[in-house]
Amino acid sequence: MVQSVVFDIGETLVSDSRYWAAWARWLDVPPHTMSALVGAVLAQGRDNADAIRILRPGIDIAAEWRAREAAGRGDYLDESDLYPDVRPVLRRLRDAGLWVGIAGNQNATVTGLLTALTLPADAIATSAEWGTAKPAPAFFEHLLTWAPGEPHEIVYVGDHPANDITPARTAGLRTAHLRRGPIGLTTPAPNADWTVDSLTTLADLLITEYRDRLAAEPARRSRSSARS
Template identity: 55%
Template sequence: MIKSVVFDVGETLLDDTREFQAWADWLRVPRHTLSALVGIVVAQGRDNAEAFDYLRPGIDLGVERQRREEAGRGEQIGDGDLYPDVRPALAELRARGLWVGVAGNQTARAADLIRALDLPVDAVATSGEWGVAKPDPGFFGRVGEFAPGDRGEILYVGDHRDYDVRAAQASGLQAALIKRGPWGHLWAGDVAAAQPGGLVLDTLTQLPDLVRPR
């Protein structure tokens, strides 16, 4: 039985388009160039941060984030960045008695911005606050402490086959893939084949009936 559902952030709850466009503008490269490079490195099983090295070898993203903030061009997250199914799905999960959390590979500032959205969730955390990021098992150890229930009673939902689904399962959690964003579409078939009957979602509004039918 599932007691808790914990969601990844980028391309699960949030459309990342605006943030990637902001990075491309900051680096003074065409927006499609950065998007294509991110897609290439991720399809190769590498971290999307490596795409930035092609544009600026040796770039320190932490330093660049700070420079963006100081220039008044820092990270922004608003209601318009949420996918339209997010609020209804989260609210319905809570209405059915599930604990709902958010935990992804984002900065501590992003955590504050997400909390300011006042989503229908019980708690929000990010890798920037925890000091450990996916796919490190330590991240999912923190998820296991963060969410009520034994690890097998916690479902982690994300768009990334390796960082979300496989890493969560390796840590004893249950996992579901949301088929959106480039990686969710790219790997949906892999996830479905690896776990017949496993959860591959077209929309988050499917989830309440799958984990706790009325």
């Protein structure tokens, strides 16, 4: 029975539109140019940061990021960055009795930004805090010590088949592929336990399964007692 549901961040809970628009402003290019390059590198199966490297060959992205932060132009999130289904779905899952976590590939600042939004989640973490990023097995090993339940009782939800679904399944977790954002909409994940077009649909499925299992548990225990 599912005990925990853990969500990726970018293009699962939060739109990346502001993120890439901020990079476009910093690099002094039109936002649509940046968006087009991000789409192009993703279509080629490359790291989305390659869009920045195309615009500025040889750039040290980490150093450039530090320069942005020093200039007061680092990450920022507010309610408008959340997809509309996020807050109600997280609340529904918690109200149903499931543990809800948020963990994705982000810098440590994002934990504070998400916490400030007072999302209905039990815990929030980023790859920077854990010192390992998806799709590395170590990320999911850390997740397994963080979220309650055995591996098969934890669901990882994400948009990216290669970063989210495949490595989570390899670690023994159940997985939900969200068809959202440029990767989620264009790249199938046939090995996912569920493929959904919205978090609302996923919540319906998980809560139904959770309640059905809870209802069946007394009958199962009764049969076990009778056999013994």
